[in-house]
Amino acid sequence: MPPTTPEQALAELYAGNRRFVTGAPHHPNQDAGHRAAVADGQHPFAVLVGCSDSRLAAEIIFDRGLGDLFVVRTAGHTAGPEVLGSVEYAVTVLGTPLVVVLGHDSCGAVQAAREAVRTGTSPSGHLGAVVDAVAPSLLRAAREGVEDLDGIVDVHIAQTVEALLARSTVLAGEVAAGRCAVVGLSYRLSAGEVRTVAQAGSPVTPVPAPAAPADSALAG
Numbered sequence: 219m220p221p222t223t224p225e226q227a228l229a230e231l232y233a234g235n236r237r238f239v240t241g242a243p244h245h246p247n248q249d250a251g252h253r254a255a256v257a258d259g260q261h262p263f264a265v266l267v268g269c270s271d272s273r274l275a276a277e278i279i280f281d282r283g284l285g286d287l288f289v290v291r292t293a294g295h296t297a298g299p300e301v302l303g304s305v306e307y308a309v310t311v312l313g314t315p316l317v318v319v320l321g322h323d324s325c326g327a328v329q330a331a332r333e334a335v336r337t338g339t340s341p342s343g344h345l346g347a348v349v350d351a352v353a354p355s356l357l358r359a360a361r362e363g364v365e366d367l368d369g370i371v372d373v374h375i376a377q378t379v380e381a382l383l384a385r386s387t388v389l390a391g392e393v394a395a396g397r398c399a400v401v402g403l404s405y406r407l408s409a410g411e412v413r414t415v416a417q418a419g420s421p422v423t424p425v426p427a428p429a430a431p432a433d434s435a436l437a438g
């Protein structure tokens with residue numbers, strides 16, 4: 219059974235990420251039988267609002283497959299109208315119980331915004347819109363005394379969680395009703411691990427990494 223509560227959904231993501239980190243992925247729901255089974259409808263258990271970074275491939279780092287994750291990705295996981303509409307669709311029409319904001323260390327979008335603020339210039343073309351969307355997080359980080367890039371990334375993840383709720387009354391209503399939660403996860407590129415840095419809604423706690431489960435040895 220796919221997860222139906224925010225807690226179950228986050229636990230499933232953490233379990234999949236642990237399999238990925240330890241080099242023991244199951245590649246669930248990626249076979250032809252499952253492809254056929256979900257062709258008539260989708261019930262993803264998590265909406266993922268992530269950075270577009272090519273190293274942040276959602277189904278790979280959470281060890282999931284077809285029909286599991288509703289994924290919206292932009293450079294710097296910005297929360298513009300189309301992103302908000304996509305999240306609202308998943309939460310209200312598909313009934314998805316968890317929204318995850320996924321950022322990562324060494325984020326190029328955050329670096330670009332930092333450079334733009336430092337130099338007082340904005341990139342040309344539509345890249346400027348990405349920088350403008352990330353800039354408020356830089357100001358917040360400065361107010362909070364956070365100066366290192368990866369610390370700023372975590373502030374930006376928390377800022378994005380709050381922005382989703384502040385800009386989408388639909389999402390805020392679902393969270394207030396207890397049908398959905400929003401959680402911010404920070405991913406480390408080299409280790410492949412996620413950790414929770416922000417959350418809103420029903421209590422959602424990270425699942426501790428299991429130490430070498432005995433049953434995996436038996437299964438092997």
Ligand SMILES: [Zn+2]
Nearest residue numbers: 269271325326
């Ligand atoms: Zn990024």
